[in-house]
Amino acid sequence: MGHQQxxxxxxNRLPSFIEVLDRKTKPPVDLFSFYIYMRDxxxxxxxxxxxxxxxxxxxxxRHFVSELRRSILVETPDLEKTTSKRSSYVLDHFGENNxxxxxxxxxxxxxxxxxxxxxxxxxxxxxGSNHSPQSSxxxxxxxxxxxxxxxxxxPSFMSRNSPTGSESSSPGGRVVARADIRASAEKILxxxxxxxxxxxxxxxxxxxxxxxxxxxxxxxxxxxxxxMAKDYTFQAxxxxxxxxxxxxxxxxxxxxxxxxxxxxxxxxxxxxxxWAAFVLIFLDKPKHIRCWLILPFTIxxxxxxxxxxxxxxxxxxxxxxxxxxxxxxxxxxxxxxxxMMRRATMVLFITVSIGVALICLFIFVPGHRL
Numbered sequence: 001m002g003h004q005q006x007x008x009x010x011x012n013r014l015p016s017f018i019e020v021l022d023r024k025t026k027p028p029v030d031l032f033s034f035y036i037y038m039r040d041x042x043x044x045x046x047x048x049x050x051x052x053x054x055x056x057x058x059x060x061x062r063h064f065v066s067e068l069r070r071s072i073l074v075e076t077p078d079l080e081k082t083t084s085k086r087s088s089y090v091l092d093h094f095g096e097n098n099x100x101x102x103x104x105x106x107x108x109x110x111x112x113x114x115x116x117x118x119x120x121x122x123x124x125x126x127x128g129s130n131h132s133p134q135s136s137x138x139x140x141x142x143x144x145x146x147x148x149x150x151x152x153x154x155p156s157f158m159s160r161n162s163p164t165g166s167e168s169s170s171p172g173g174r175v176v177a178r179a180d181i182r183a184s185a186e187k188i189l190x191x192x193x194x195x196x197x198x199x200x201x202x203x204x205x206x207x208x209x210x211x212x213x214x215x216x217x218x219x220x221x222x223x224x225x226x227x228m229a230k231d232y233t234f235q236a237x238x239x240x241x242x243x244x245x246x247x248x249x250x251x252x253x254x255x256x257x258x259x260x261x262x263x264x265x266x267x268x269x270x271x272x273x274x275w276a277a278f279v280l281i282f283l284d285k286p287k288h289i290r291c292w293l294i295l296p297f298t299i300x301x302x303x304x305x306x307x308x309x310x311x312x313x314x315x316x317x318x319x320x321x322x323x324x325x326x327x328x329x330x331x332x333x334x335x336x337x338x339x340m341m342r343r344a345t346m347v348l349f350i351t352v353s354i355g356v357a358l359i360c361l362f363i364f365v366p367g368h369r370l
Contacts, residue, residue, distance in 0.1 A: 028333070030333075037245045038237075253312060255325055266307060269300035
């Protein structure tokens with residue numbers, strides 16, 4: 001229902017970057033298509049993977065606090081009477097929405113407040129002044145059944161069933177332990193942040209230093225540790241990659257390898273048509289034989305127009321968009337489909353006009369045998 005309401009709220013505009021990241025859009029401007037674009041064309045998919053992993057870490061932290069709150073309420077019904085005001089406030093005011101939204105600088109006030117609450121609780125718990133997973137019966141059982149460093153997989157960015165790709169229940173049907181949160185934070189640090197990391201992302205030195213100190217020296221693993229880095233990568237992708245992504249997917253429906261193939265095919269067919277046309281003219285062949293020029297000129301002009309406009313008009317009119325070479329998806333985003341149909345019609349009209357002009361010129365021009 002929420003996804004449909006969002007679709008209805010923007011019938012005449014393109015989606016925003018945060019809507020793409022929150023999985024509130026459809027192909028060809030969905031998160032999966034953006035991931036492929038970042039991987040194959042921008043060559044900077046590590047930024048997106050970092051953002052997704054931090055979002056998953058936030059989801060993990062929220063679920064940990066949510067499960068802890070439920071276990072404490074079940075085992076100690078008189079929580080308000082037996083716990084500190086601080087502990088009671090933090091746990092009682094934590095909501096059940098597990099959807100990690102956009103950057104901390106975006107106006108998602110409820111989500112930002114929730115993340116701040118989770119971070120405050122985790123910092124307090126890390127200092128040993130609050131309830132830990134091992135302090136509750138349910139968490140003790142789950143902690144004994146899990147290995148250190150194990151963490152649930154990140155929700156697939158290819159999921160189109162949920163606007164955010166997150167689940168209300170814990171991944172794998174188990175309770176999250178505090179060791180999972182620590183392992184998640186350390187994995188992000190060792191994968192993306194430390195110099196020489198496997199998939200090191202370029203971040204300002206101050207942000208890198210703050211994250212390293214917070215995790216390695218202060219022992220923190222709460223979501224606020226990565227806030228500045230998450231905001232930085234969000235803004236970098238929104239500024240440098242997202243406009244190109246929209247141009248590629250809204251005004252075109254083929255990927256660069258397909259464009260290059262069409263360029264080669266178009267040049268070969270066009271020059272073959274020109275060569276055959278002059279040969280037939282200078283051999284003074286009749287017009288019904290020259291009609292065969294329709295074939296090379298049509299292929300040549302169509303292929304060159306597809307390369308020039310980044311669009312295969314027939315595929316667009318059929319409602320198809322290419323996300324990898326020779327792999328297609330349906331154009332499901334309504335406004336994108338409408339814009340694509342208009343552009344495809346224009347490209348097809350230009351292609352037919354140029355093709356007809358060339359064919360008529362070389363068919364009806366008088367022959368002269370040399």
